[in-house]
Amino acid sequence: MTFFMQTYRFPEPAAWGPLLARPAAAESPAVAARVQEIFAQVAVSGDDALRQLAQELDKAAVADLRVSAAELAAAGALVPAALQAAIRQAKANIETFHAAQRVVEAPVETQPGVRCWRRSVPVQRVGLYVPGGSAPLFSTLLMLGVPARLAGCPEIVVCTPPQADGTVSPVILFVAQLLGITTVVKAGGAQAVAALALGTASVPAVDKIFGPGNRYVTAAKQLAAARYGVAIDMPAGPSEVLVVADASANPAFVAADLLSQAEHGPDSQVVLLTDSEDILSKVQAEVETQLAALPRRDVAARALAESRAVLLPGPAELLDFSNQYAPEHLILAVAEPEALAAGVTNAGSVFLGHLTPEAVGDYASGTNHTLPTSGFARQYSGVSLDSFVKKITYQRLTAAGVQALAPVVETMAEAEGLHAHARAVALRRESLEQAALAPSAPETAQAPAFDLGALVRPSIRKMQPYSSARDEFEGAAAVMLDANENSFGSVGDRVFNRYPDPQQRAVKAALAPLKDVAAGQIFLGNGSDEPIDLLVRLTCVPGQDSIAVLPPTYGMYEVAANLNDVRVERLPLTADFQLSAATVEQLARSSAKIAFLCSPNNPTGNLLDPAAVAQMLRRFRGLVVVDEAYGDFAGAPSWTTRLAEFPNLVVLQTFSKAWGLAGLRLGVAYASPAIIGYLNKIKPPYNLSENTQQLALAALGRADHLPGLRQQILAGRTWLAAELADLPVVEHVFPSDANFLLVRFRPDATAVYDALRARGIVVRNRTTQPGCAGCLRLTVGTPAENEQLADALRAIGEEHPAAADAGLGALVGNA
Numbered sequence: 078m079t080f081f082m083q084t085y086r087f088p089e090p091a092a093w094g095p096l097l098a099r100p101a102a103a104e105s106p107a108v109a110a111r112v113q114e115i116f117a118q119v120a121v122s123g124d125d126a127l128r129q130l131a132q133e134l135d136k137a138a139v140a141d142l143r144v145s146a147a148e149l150a151a152a153g154a155l156v157p158a159a160l161q162a163a164i165r166q167a168k169a170n171i172e173t174f175h176a177a178q179r180v181v182e183a184p185v186e187t188q189p190g191v192r193c194w195r196r197s198v199p200v201q202r203v204g205l206y207v208p209g210g211s212a213p214l215f216s217t218l219l220m221l222g223v224p225a226r227l228a229g230c231p232e233i234v235v236c237t238p239p240q241a242d243g244t245v246s247p248v249i250l251f252v253a254q255l256l257g258i259t260t261v262v263k264a265g266g267a268q269a270v271a272a273l274a275l276g277t278a279s280v281p282a283v284d285k286i287f288g289p290g291n292r293y294v295t296a297a298k299q300l301a302a303a304r305y306g307v308a309i310d311m312p313a314g315p316s317e318v319l320v321v322a323d324a325s326a327n328p329a330f331v332a333a334d335l336l337s338q339a340e341h342g343p344d345s346q347v348v349l350l351t352d353s354e355d356i357l358s359k360v361q362a363e364v365e366t367q368l369a370a371l372p373r374r375d376v377a378a379r380a381l382a383e384s385r386a387v388l389l390p391g392p393a394e395l396l397d398f399s400n401q402y403a404p405e406h407l408i409l410a411v412a413e414p415e416a417l418a419a420g421v422t423n424a425g426s427v428f429l430g431h432l433t434p435e436a437v438g439d440y441a442s443g444t445n446h447t448l449p450t451s452g453f454a455r456q457y458s459g460v461s462l463d464s465f466v467k468k469i470t471y472q473r474l475t476a477a478g479v480q481a482l483a484p485v486v487e488t489m490a491e492a493e494g495l496h497a498h499a500r501a502v503a504l505r506r507e508s509l510e511q512a513a514l515a516p517s518a519p520e521t522a523q524a525p526a527f528d529l530g531a532l533v534r535p536s537i538r539k540m541q542p543y544s545s546a547r548d549e550f551e552g553a554a555a556v557m558l559d560a561n562e563n564s565f566g567s568v569g570d571r572v573f574n575r576y577p578d579p580q581q582r583a584v585k586a587a588l589a590p591l592k593d594v595a596a597g598q599i600f601l602g603n604g605s606d607e608p609i610d611l612l613v614r615l616t617c618v619p620g621q622d623s624i625a626v627l628p629p630t631y632g633m634y635e636v637a638a639n640l641n642d643v644r645v646e647r648l649p650l651t652a653d654f655q656l657s658a659a660t661v662e663q664l665a666r667s668s669a670k671i672a673f674l675c676s677p678n679n680p681t682g683n684l685l686d687p688a689a690v691a692q693m694l695r696r697f698r699g700l701v702v703v704d705e706a707y708g709d710f711a712g713a714p715s716w717t718t719r720l721a722e723f724p725n726l727v728v729l730q731t732f733s734k735a736w737g738l739a740g741l742r743l744g745v746a747y748a749s750p751a752i753i754g755y756l757n758k759i760k761p762p763y764n765l766s767e768n769t770q771q772l773a774l775a776a777l778g779r780a781d782h783l784p785g786l787r788q789q790i791l792a793g794r795t796w797l798a799a800e801l802a803d804l805p806v807v808e809h810v811f812p813s814d815a816n817f818l819l820v821r822f823r824p825d826a827t828a829v830y831d832a833l834r835a836r837g838i839v840v841r842n843r844t845t846q847p848g849c850a851g852c853l854r855l856t857v858g859t860p861a862e863n864e865q866l867a868d869a870l871r872a873i874g875e876e877h878p879a880a881a882d883a884g885l886g887a888l889v890g891n892a
């Protein structure tokens with residue numbers, strides 16, 4: 078018995094219709110009715126309905142619908158090491174590919190005074206359906222979970238059917254754990270979709286449901302979308318592959334690809350297009366040979382019997398047919414795949430050349446395998462990062478913007494007969510006109526428009542920047558004799574004989590999506606101390622201008638000012654290290670060019686109240702620099718998320734603290750493209766070494782390690798704070814949002830500092846900083862280092878029980 082596809086030789090385009098068609102979607106009324114019943118049952122009985130249906134349909138007794146933390150934690154031990162390693166590699170590739178899909182658009186001034194911008198905001202609650210049962214599709218959880226995580230969806234609910242013993246496949250749980258997903262529900266089929274749409278005691282209702290499934294799951298997703306206001310990823314049908322093979326194709330490869338699709342299910346769609354009679358017959362022979370050896374040969378044979386092989390005259394017809402078919406997967410097994418690929422207009426995902434089977438995209442190359450079927454590739458895309466976000470547009474007008482745009486809107490609104498629209502604009506325009514006429518318009522709360530040009534030193538505005546050889550000629554050339562390098566140089570097997578990319582493009586491209594900013598909003602410095610210095614030099618005329626600082630704070634701001642012969646206005650923080658309203662008021666009247674804020678603040682460790690900082694950003698006429706060197710340790714959102722709102726905002730971050738890369742010397746300033754443009758104009762030409770750039774790229778490629786690093790420090794901070802609180806020498810441990818603790822010691826902090834030093838432990842003495850009398854700053858270290866520190870402080874107190882009365886001065890020579 079031969080199993081082969083229905084074969085068509087040179088059909089005329091007019092006769093392609095039936096060959097392009099999918100089997101009529103089985104819109105079974107019985108399925109629809111059953112799904113409605115299930116929705117009703119879940120609506121009425123919630124969790125009880127889910128348990129009953131698990132018993133009835135999955136033959137599984139499920140007591141607790143939620144997978145417990147213990148079950149999640151135990152899963153790893155049940156998954157073979159080789160499979161774990163494979164999954165980790167696939168996850169890394171999927172993350173890399175999807176992370177690159179984050180684009181951040183810079184705000185646009187569509188006309189003077191009219192700023193518009195757009196931000197991607199994650200869908201807040203998503204449900205991921207992962208088919209289970211006989212073949213748990215853990216790869217589906219990777220394909221949906223990775224982009225959901227990258228998009229930042231706050232609530233991710235996974236539903237997957239229970240196995241007969243009431244458990245969930247350990248591989249699925251292992252993947253959930255890798256992704257940090259903790260809500261996994263033992264529910265499958267239409268009832269899982271109903272629960273995600275309606276919500277039950279155990280299953281939170283979600284905004285969007287993703288994932289493949291059988292006819293019942295598909296019908297349930299459609300019902301959820303039609304009746305319950307839930308979005309779904311895309312319409313679903315049986316999986317498909319279309320292989321275009323020319324005479325250069327390897328028949329064994331082609332046959333294997335056709336069979337890999339056919340084994341999915343008897344309704345899988347498999348199409349072979351070729352312009353070679355020889356390939357047609359050789360593929361047929363290969364299919365027969367390979368089919369005989371397949372465990373799922375019955376399923377595959379049934380699918381093949383429904384599938385088609387079409388012989389066409391040449392590449393143009395092959396491409397035309399494929400585009401009309403709009404396959405989910407398109408394999409171009411031809412000698413020159415790029416040429417054909419460029420002509421593809423309809424397909425879910427395309428696999429180029431003889432060495433690229435669909436199977437790599439199904440699992441691990443990085444692209445998503447959730448793709449449009451049944452010809453929907455004509456208008457739908459596969460799942461991507463975009464599937465998990467909404468794009469919100471924003472706009473803000475200044476007075477000038479209102480005055481310029483009002484006549485346009487009024488004219489259009491009147492012409493459409495929408496008078497209220499016209500009035501909404503006219504009222505504002507008129508109020509501005511009256512204010513302008515008023516004899517002495519009182520100072521409004523609205524800040525004067527920020528004017529960067531006026532802030533920049535005139536000499537810098539006018540100067541011609543240095544142009545480096547590597548910037549003047551950016552292309553590749555066989556012989557580069559333009560930068561006076563020495564082509565012989567190397568260090569061991571590493572070659573550093575070329576000047577590095579002065580614009581550091583690759584590092585910025587990798588950093589931008591991670592921080593949700595555009596590459597043009599990033600300046601990279603040799604440590605963040607470099608942008609501090611450059612900002613002072615950019616704006617302050619030596620001997621004339623000033624900056625403002627808020628002590629106690631980081632020392633480099635004043636140093637940068639002193640180095641540049643720039644005055645410093647000091648406006649102390651309050652007793653609890655916050656910005657007072659009076660300080661904001663004072664700054665609003667100050668002529669300082671820059672105000673430096675540090676949040677979390679060094680050395681006090683606390684975040685500054687964001688409302689006060691925002692107020693200051695509105696009122697202060699100069700640049701407001703928010704130094705977030707410790708921002709990754711705090712739970713608060715970064716000020717980078719508000720760059721579009723404040724044209725005078727500069728955010729500083731560094732790789733020295735949370736990333737654990739102080740030796741790299743890499744600091745970052747985020748600001749408007751205009752400010753970044755000025756910093757680039759005045760920076761030293763090659764301020765980041767090639768080595769730093771390479772290591773930074775490697776670190777950015779492993780950014781998923783950051784939460785773990787941070788967690789270790791936070792755990793250490795909590796431990797150390799608790800440990801110190803009870804020690805006799807400790808008077809107060811200040812709360813901290815950073816990776817250090819500010820601690821007030823009694824009776825003599827400097828004596829404690831010296832006693833620690835004598836024991837080989839150095840901390841930072843901050844006793845002379847305003848508001849920090851008696852205080853040392855202790856960096857949180859490894860658990861062993863923290864223990865040594867705590868032990869030493871305990872010993873210092875215990876060895877000298879009278880210390881608290883007598884003073885510790887006598888201790889110093891003792892240790």
Ligand SMILES: *Cc1c(COP(=O)(O)O)cnc(C)c1O
Nearest residue numbers: 604605606631679706731733744
């Ligand atoms: C450590 C620190 C920096 C310096 O960061 P580098 O990038 O290492 O130069 C900047 N600001 C504050 C507040 C710091 O504590």
